[in-house]
Amino acid sequence: MYPFNFEYHKASSVSEAISLLNQHDGAKVLAGGHSLIPAMKLRLSDPGVLIDIGKIDDLHGINASKGAVTIGGLTTHSDLAASIVVPIGLSETAGTVGDQQVRNRGTIGGSVVHADPAADLPTMLVALRASFHISGPTGNRTVSAEDFFTGMFETDLEDGEILTAVEVADEQSGTGSAYSKLFNPASGYAMVGVAAVVTVASGKCTEASVVLGGLTPSVMVASSVADSLVGVKLEETSIAAAAEAVQNDLGSDVLGDIHASADYRRAMAPVYVRRAVAAAVERAG
Numbered sequence: 001m002y003p004f005n006f007e008y009h010k011a012s013s014v015s016e017a018i019s020l021l022n023q024h025d026g027a028k029v030l031a032g033g034h035s036l037i038p039a040m041k042l043r044l045s046d047p048g049v050l051i052d053i054g055k056i057d058d059l060h061g062i063n064a065s066k067g068a069v070t071i072g073g074l075t076t077h078s079d080l081a082a083s084i085v086v087p088i089g090l091s092e093t094a095g096t097v098g099d100q101q102v103r104n105r106g107t108i109g110g111s112v113v114h115a116d117p118a119a120d121l122p123t124m125l126v127a128l129r130a131s132f133h134i135s136g137p138t139g140n141r142t143v144s145a146e147d148f149f150t151g152m153f154e155t156d157l158e159d160g161e162i163l164t165a166v167e168v169a170d171e172q173s174g175t176g177s178a179y180s181k182l183f184n185p186a187s188g189y190a191m192v193g194v195a196a197v198v199t200v201a202s203g204k205c206t207e208a209s210v211v212l213g214g215l216t217p218s219v220m221v222a223s224s225v226a227d228s229l230v231g232v233k234l235e236e237t238s239i240a241a242a243a244e245a246v247q248n249d250l251g252s253d254v255l256g257d258i259h260a261s262a263d264y265r266r267a268m269a270p271v272y273v274r275r276a277v278a279a280a281v282e283r284a285g
């Protein structure tokens with residue numbers, strides 16, 4: 001299908017993009033175009049005006065400094081997957097997105113703003129307790145990844161705002177992160193995606209963050225799993241027992257569709273929690 005007609009503008013700076021967005025009612029930012037253009041072609045989205053931000057230098061690049069890693073909003077999944085400065089769980093997650101073509105075009109900013117319930121990066125960014133930097137007509141602000149995702153395809157981003165960067169902490173020794181997912185074989189999207197970040201000292205877990213995507217309308221923090229891990233000696237049996245606690249976190253709004261029923265996703269959740277936690281523990285050393 002062809003999209004409805006639209007106007008195209010190219011912005012050369014963040015301030016120009018914000019100004020263009022605010023001049024055109026309903027305008028949308030175009031990043032990698034790998035979610036927006038398909039939605040326009042299916043006529044699920046009709047923004048009328050597109051503001052291309054692809055050539056804004058300030059939105060590109062990954063910089064590590066003073067214990068933090070700042071990832072420009074236009075960083076592609078391929079660049080994240082190849083990065084050695086971002087937490088290993090984040091590069092691993094980016095490497096599982098779609099196929100090479102999707103990873104070469106799709107961006108971290110586009111993925112988090114689109115907020116598809118089956119997307120991979122939101123799950124890992126909430127587990128890593130990332131912060132999102134946002135610029136808009138009234139200035140700049142920062143919001144935690146957990147507060148950013150407010151529902152299915154819904155975020156805290158206001159009209160006229162641009163996500164400029166994502167910030168995560170450096171991965172310290174003793175901490176490991178990992179991502180494990182049940183792929184939709186056609187698209188690569190997560191039917192169950194689990195991100196785990198675990199800190200281990202003297203063989204015991206001192207901190208854990210476990211987050212699931214693909215099952216519920218928005219990313220889901222598995223606090224029962226994390227609570228079951230903290231203070232425990234992490235070995236096969238204790239990890240498997242903690243993984244079962246995910247059933248307490250899931251609640252009643254588990255999604256089912258033609259790819260996988262809600263019951264199947266629910267049954268698979270502890271399997272992928274166990275795999276993600278075990279891999280994170282191994283990386284934590």
Ligand SMILES: Cc1cc2nc3c(=O)[nH]c(=O)nc-3n(C[C@H](O)[C@H](O)[C@H](O)COP(=O)(O)OP(=O)(O)OC[C@H]3O[C@@H](n4cnc5c(N)ncnc54)[C@H](O)[C@@H]3O)c2cc1C
Nearest residue numbers: 031032033034035036098106107109110119120163188189
């Ligand atoms: C065949 C296929 C397979 C895929 N498989 C997967 C998968 O396995 N896992 C997965 O997670 N994703 C998958 N995707 C989605 C892919 O990761 C997209 O690239 C991503 O969701 C959107 O990024 P984008 O840069 O293409 O954004 P765009 O499509 O350009 O934009 C998406 C939305 O975000 C807004 N936006 C973009 N950037 C910004 C910004 N900086 N500030 C404010 N608003 C912004 C746009 O206005 C639009 O509303 C797949 C896509 C395709 C086509």
